[in-house]
């Protein structure tokens with residue numbers, strides 16, 4: 001027989017087997033979907049006059065722990081999920097950060113070419129600018145790199161890498177205190193403590209679609225995993241779906257959500273109800289979600305100020321976290337300034353860092369606001385939130 005026929009026959013058999021394998025795989029996937037794998041709550045994407053649509057990004061689902069029975073016992077309606085363990089989560093998220101195409105690696109690739117031409121230096125500069133390090137920081141960093149390269153008189157990638165690591169770490173600033181303030185606060189004068197003393201309060205603010213509600217839910221899970229008792233407040237009364245979204249997160253992790261049954265209710269009064277409920281329950285932390293708002297809508301910024309003032313009546317709010325979408329980069333800076341003036345930001349949550357090479361925004365936002373990035377969102381999964389760790393971040397960029 002002609003060898004060409006033998007080859008063709010073997011190929012045909014392979015194709016047939018491959019097709020069969022693909023078919024069975026897809027069928028199995030469909031079956032398991034029908035069984036209902038848990039997925040993060042949907043958000044209502046109806047356009048609102050409050051601002052632009054969220055720049056939804058997507059990434060692989062990960063880290064959703066299997067549901068376990070609610071304390072109600074078998075047959076109970078609610079099932080509460082057990083959050084992923086902290087070491088497990090950190091390991092997974094570090095890998096995700098490293099996999100997100102850090103700009104450091106692109107810079108290293110150029111640096112390791114040896115004798116750097118003017119074009120090579122320009123390429124490095126472009127990479128840093130694209131990563132949203134900002135013009136000032138990039139210029140300073142470039143100058144330092146050029147100087148060090150001359151001083152060291154080396155083309156050894158390891159030596160250059162060490163210089164770059166030092167520079168980036170200094171920029172990210174490992175000396176900042178990034179812990180969340182979760183100590184039980186001193187009650188404000190005039191707050192009736194007969195039914196309980198106020199919990200540590202966290203207020204989540206930001207423009208539309210940055211990930212505030214998702215972060216409230218993820219954060220509640222982290223706190224629960226740390227054996228803290230939590231109450232959440234749905235002070236986004238603008239859309240009924242917003243309270244629903246938070247309630248779903250609450251159910252998943254077994255946290256009570258205080259909400260108004262009436263759409264358009266005063267968000268400040270819902271926030272205060274949540275604060276009072278947390279005090280009555282003797283909870284450790286109360287996390288209050290707010291509606292997304294554009295920084296140029298003065299009325300909405302005033303509303304936010306009122307929410308904070310009303311919460312302060314129980315005890316000073318310990319954390320006001322500004323949730324910024326990393327993929328919007330430098331556009332986030334103006335928002336950040338206005339929010340900071342309105343409610344005094346104590347920390348930044350940088351979401352959607354998965355799948356963006358714009359990690360440089362960490363440096364810019366801290367420098368401009370003087371407020372540390374405290375948490376990072378690395379995916380849509382329920383356990384995709386991590387404390388921001390400067391060394392881990394820089395190492396991931398240069399991995």
Ligand SMILES: Nc1nc2c(ncn2[C@@H]2O[C@H](COP(=O)(O)OP(=O)(O)OP(=O)(O)O)[C@@H](O)[C@H]2O)c(=O)[nH]1
Pocket residue numbers: 040043054056057058059206207208209210211212213214215236242290291292293323351352353354376377378379380384
């Ligand atoms: N990839 C990725 N997606 C995220 C992350 N955080 C949030 N999201 C997604 O971003 C979208 C918006 O999240 P929400 O939490 O509803 O945003 P929000 O700020 O509450 O939105 P508004 O209340 O409308 O202002 C959702 O599809 C989330 O799943 C993250 O860290 N990574």
Ligand SMILES: [Mg+2]
Pocket residue numbers: 212213214236242289290291292
């Ligand atoms: Mg929301």
